[in-house]
Amino acid sequence: MAKSSPSTPAKDEAPLPATFEAAQAELEQLVSRMESGQLPLDELLSSYQRGAQLLQFCRGRLEAVEAQVKVLEDGQIKPWDGA
Secondary structure, three states: OOOOOOOOOOOOOOOOOOOHHHHHHHHHHHHHHHHOOOOOHHHHHHHHHHHHHHHHHHHHHHHHHHHHHHHHOOOOOOOOOOO
């Protein structure tokens, strides 16, 4: 079975959110619905798959920001001073 790339969703997949915050909010809603125990098995599986997509998207965004911070800090990770 061929996997579709994250940038080209299959015709039945919802597109990824535009922002990290939107993806996080959708993921939180999915988790809440899944934890309720009220979803039919098929919907539970599709929710799990969507959650995995959203998690991958969020991790990618966080890694991109971390890489940008490293560049700004000349490749050195410095302790956060809160300022």
